[in-house]
Amino acid sequence: MILKTKNLNLFYGSTKAINNCNINIEKNKVTAIIGPSGCGKSTLLRSMNRMNDFIDSFSIKGEILFDEKNIYDSKIDATELRKSIGMVFQKPNPFPKSIYENIIWGPKINGFEGDKDKLVEESLKDAGLWDEVKNRLNDSALSLSGGQQQRLCIARAIAMKPNIILMDEPCSALDPKSTAIIETLIKKLRKNYTILIVTHNMQQAARVSDFTLFLYEGEVIEFGDTEHLFRNPKNKQTEDYITGRFG
Numbered sequence: 001m002i003l004k005t006k007n008l009n010l011f012y013g014s015t016k017a018i019n020n021c022n023i024n025i026e027k028n029k030v031t032a033i034i035g036p037s038g039c040g041k042s043t044l045l046r047s048m049n050r051m052n053d054f055i056d057s058f059s060i061k062g063e064i065l066f067d068e069k070n071i072y073d074s075k076i077d078a079t080e081l082r083k084s085i086g087m088v089f090q091k092p093n094p095f096p097k098s099i100y101e102n103i104i105w106g107p108k109i110n111g112f113e114g115d116k117d118k119l120v121e122e123s124l125k126d127a128g129l130w131d132e133v134k135n136r137l138n139d140s141a142l143s144l145s146g147g148q149q150q151r152l153c154i155a156r157a158i159a160m161k162p163n164i165i166l167m168d169e170p171c172s173a174l175d176p177k178s179t180a181i182i183e184t185l186i187k188k189l190r191k192n193y194t195i196l197i198v199t200h201n202m203q204q205a206a207r208v209s210d211f212t213l214f215l216y217e218g219e220v221i222e223f224g225d226t227e228h229l230f231r232n233p234k235n236k237q238t239e240d241y242i243t244g245r246f247g
């Protein structure tokens with residue numbers, strides 16, 4: 001287990017967005033978070049690398065443990081934490097710089113002194129983008145297709161050598177072909193990384209994840225082995241949701 005929540009409650013002002021969440025995230029596995037719009041998926045995901053710190057009204061009760069350490073402890077530097085727990089967003093957001101610069105920028109400002117070309121090549125290879133861009137590394141990242149831009153953002157996260165990669169609906173802005181490429185990539189990445197993916201697409205959760213968490217109105221309704229959850233849900237609400245009989 002690499003990440004764990006203990007009696008976790010997340011708030012915006014006095015409104016509770018996540019209620020008493022207790023989950024364990026396994027290392028080198030893909031965990032999907034599913035549930036209807038507004039149920040708290042992004043809030044939960046973003047609390048795991050303290051992206052919610054940027055929202056004034058946000059507050060937390062309980063703990064999130066990463067390698068047994070509480071990430072909200074006052075001794076933890078959130079910027080340092082985000083090097084270990086990277087994030088990929090819904091809309092591809094490359095910097096308006098070259099493909100090469102997109103990858104090397106993060107490591108560079110963090111004092112990377114190794115072989116830059118090698119790091120760029122390795123990161124792009126890991127993200128399954130190298131062959132498509134190896135002859136145009138100095139082109140603008142914005143000249144890439146949406147699907148390529150999203151893989152560049154994954155490569156950019158990888159270049160920081162994180163332990164965990166958080167993905168918030170990473171395919172929702174992409175066409176089916178780019179989505180399929182990224183799904184294949186996610187399954188490959190778990191060899192070296194732990195992945196948490198938020199998706200409103202249940203088929204996608206079923207295809208890519210080892211474990212699935214079903215959230216409803218801020219409550220963890222069911223969390224377990226993906227195959228089991230989709231084939232034989234324990235909870236009636238989960239069953240209604242995955243069979244589309246949700247009222």
Ligand SMILES: Nc1ncnc2c1ncn2[C@@H]1O[C@H](COP(=O)(O)OP(=O)(O)O)[C@@H](O)[C@H]1O
Pocket residue numbers: 012017035036037038039040041042043044055057
């Ligand atoms: N910045 C914010 N300020 C206040 N409330 C928010 C904020 N972001 C999300 N919420 C509320 O928290 C709840 C969960 O939202 P969110 O985590 O974005 O859900 P999901 O990702 O599942 O669609 C919703 O009721 C939403 O309106």
Ligand SMILES: [Mg+2]
Pocket residue numbers: 041042043
């Ligand atoms: Mg969301």
